[in-house]
Amino acid sequence: MITPQNIMRHELVGLEVEVTHSLHGDLQGIKGKVVNETKNTLTIDDGEGNEKIIPKGSATFHFTLPEGITIEIDGKIIISRPEDRIKKRFRKYW
Template identity: 65%
Template sequence: MITPKNIFQHELIGLPVKIVNSTHDGFIGIEGKVVDETKNTIKIEQEDETEKVVPKGVATFHFNLPEGIIVEIDGNIIIARPEDRIKKKFRKYW
């Protein structure tokens, strides 16, 4: 079960996401569902079925968990290949 404390070790693909802050103003407000993830980027499918690729390092994300909880994550923390991030031990983020 995905929780705010273990979100780093879970797959992000399929989660609803919104970009709430970014060093690039064009990324702020993008929201949709995560459809792909690489080491440095997250691909978001918006409601109009367009896809946006957002660099992780420049954005702050709000992920909506299945229970309705919203988790804010700085993109710099999740820069890693998904398969490596899942294995990685994170210091206490909270």
């Protein structure tokens, strides 16, 4: 079960996400479902068949958990391969 405390150790694919801040102004406000994740990017499907590739290091994300809880995460914190995040130690950011 994904909670705000352990979201960084879980798979992000399938979660609803919104880009709330980005150094690239045109990426701000993109909403949708995460369909792919690499070390440095998230691919977001906007629901209209368009997929946007967002660099993690230059954005802040709002992830919505299945229970409806919204969590803000700075993309710099989650820069790593998804399988390596399980082993990584994180400080509390919330």
